[in-house]
Amino acid sequence: MEKNQQIAKNVMELVGGTENISFVTHCMTRLRLNLKDESIVDDNKVKAVKGVLGIAHSGGQYQIIIGQNVPKVYKAVCEMGGFKQEGAIKENLDAPKEKLTLKTIGSNIMNYMSGSMTQLIPGMIAAAMFKTLLVVLGPDMFNVIGVENDLYILLDFVYDAFFYFLPVFLGYAAAKKLGTNVILGIMMGTILLVPDFVALAGTKDMLSVYGLFNAPIQSYGQSVLPVLIAVWIMSSVEKGWKKIVPDVLSTVFVPTFTLVIMVPVLLCVCGPLGSYVGNIICSGLIGFGNIGGFFAIALIGALWEFLVMSGMHPVLIMFAMTTMMETGKEAFLSPAATCATFAAIGMALGAFFKQKNKEEKAESIGYFVSGIVGGVTEPVLFGIGFRYKKPFIAMAIGGFVGALYSGLFGVYSSFLGATNFMIFLGYVAGGTSNLIHGIIGGLLALIVSAIATYILGGFEEEEETETEEELEPVLEI
Template structure:
């Protein structure tokens, strides 16, 4: 299936574009915010060819696509008519979402845009350590010093970059928040802290701190700016808003950040890091076995985002993180299990190329294709993954391996586990752990986890049946809105309609002066002359019913529309009446075009109306 059709089917199955308030994507998932999650049919979405799975977590409806997610996302936002990360509507479903879910959703939205350059910087830092340890580069050489500056710049100025991202997520002025972030790492500010200067602000003592690489102070500052900005916009005259609002934000938000937000969040960050690592320090071996073993289950239910603040906070406050070492081991266990399936599968097996590609993807750090495409459907290889991951986690716990720089997942993560002081036992232990997890998973899966293509044949039959169900389930239909004789739109005596300039459709010569709702949806527009009604279905079909030709000239006289703009309608509901003989008496043609005005957004539109049609009959099938 091509990416555009896949995007259309997903959109239809989650309740149409009118149910989407926001959409983002990470490395493998489309992350939707929906007005009403009950309008989304999870079972239908899961059965769509190209979808690996569905989960709801952190207030997001997550559709797992795999490596192709960015291409599907491009088609999706094009269909929605929005730019990436743009909010479609501010109105969201009034559901109770926990403070934890709201925080994770916000934090993920802030971090995701930065992940690429963050991982690249971590990899570069790790490689520089390797090159200096192997005497390939001297740390006094120009090459090393320039690349070191380039790799370290993001971490040093993290409050600026993160502030900009946080402001975009919270829909406030990104330049003001980035400026506050710059203030936190301003050279003179850092110098005051290093010199131990006692400072006060209007009599209030300032608790100076080094905010380079910090995370939470600038995020909370962005939230404060988002609240203050709304109030200042009300107070400042229109002519002065361009400069006045940022001025007020800087003179209020920056001092508050330094006086209160910074010290409090730094203290809480230290508590969070101490708590997470305290749990680890109680028994790193047990922690490694448990976390590495169940990590893919955590990913499957979409709760892995809860670990992101802990990992980043550990790196920011302590300079290292033990948690991600255990989680990374699980990635290599997935790669081993999937490769085991690939090696065991027959040469002509349909699953072999899929498993090979998924194994490579997992080695590079993206496990969803392997988990959802291979391990979960086959079940036994998933069990082998859990066993191998636990063994790898055991080794990580024994060696107390930690990560020093976030450098992505998979093989790209390896340089991040090298200490700035050089290679030591923790790094060696990490290499042993990922190798063991990979090999144990591969061997167990090859020997016990996959029986040739028996499972595949069953899966193929099941998938074939499911594809048929999906095709039927996501199909959109339009019922006939007017009883009468159906004629092709090309035969309508009006060039705009007959040329399909407005869209594809059909026409009815009515024998009854009643208009029925052709689907469940919303009344978009009742024309003031009452001769035409614009509708939008719950599945995204935009349709106009134009009663008669040139009847706009009748100024509404023979028409009685029973609905109003914005009203919800049900298929078969009477939504209008008109006087057939009255229209004819005035010399007008009563032929009524029924046109799908967004025809170009669908892959196929089939007119299936019978010659003599009634309101309970299907007139159009759309995919």
């Protein structure tokens, strides 16, 4: 009998055979068994098996340390016991553990978010290019085609096909990142966007879930946080059900039971979370803006893109629109958001000059064009900011400096319109001085962000392949 098969045979006999094993998987070095009764196992006899390096009891599992040949032993166990083979858990419990600190927690969360979002970059760039072409050919620039033209409509819905359904794509990417069921991950996004749910927004405020919970009805198109949080929770819920449900029933009941739990969690907790937190943060910023003056505008300039990415910005937009309708101008959000947008574009420019890889430089110039012409900053935020992290600091610095200048000179906009370079048209009604200072504020944000991105760098560092081990201390429920 082959060595790995012999190890598998000996181990199975010593743990009580197939009838005592409810679930089996493996990581990089360990065979992980969920046993119905661990008390019948003699640890010393298992340790004595030739090829076994040790044993551990962790997370309700009986873990047998085997080493690098564990995939072969796992395969043999599955064949002997008739177990369904699962993908390996990408962690090494026998590697030195990194001390859990606020820094590592933040880093692990960013790794999860960036690892999920960077998978979407190709579609994001393509959709942004369609939007750029729409802006160039449409009424906002050369007016070659009108808004009712078929080409304009086509370009618009191709753009929306990606960005409106961003939660769906993100559900897939996040599930893949965490090694959980990608179809259930996709469903975390589709549940939020199903037409019947969206249609309820105009007819009622709450939806009863199982008659036990109330879910606020709102639009989740283009949202990021709800799905990321939901898939993170779902990965542990699914893992828990796999330990409990017998293999013969797992295909039907694991996904069903997972959804039974996740539907109320998604609709009642994860979905509204961005709005609730956003209301608190934005209300605080509005209050601060009333007393903080130009410094508050600078702070919004630094934070705006982060608020937009997390879906925490609607309150500020409503505040800006109300102010504009009442006074005919808006001098708080408009200059701050303008500078934040140009700071994001500057991040792409700085990356272009700093990067050495030709493919990455081409991506960066694409991000720059989609931002400056199309007014779409998501590609640079996800493709550079989340991917390399340090450029986010540069973007915040640029947004702060540009918005500080705009705030000091009282720049204001007379309407909320384009988000590309045409955004400065909103400053024309305020006179030449207002327009010039508005442009200077935007250019300052772009230039400072580009320079800071170049100085901070971080592009030369090899992108790490994060594993579940890196995420487990933070993402384990």
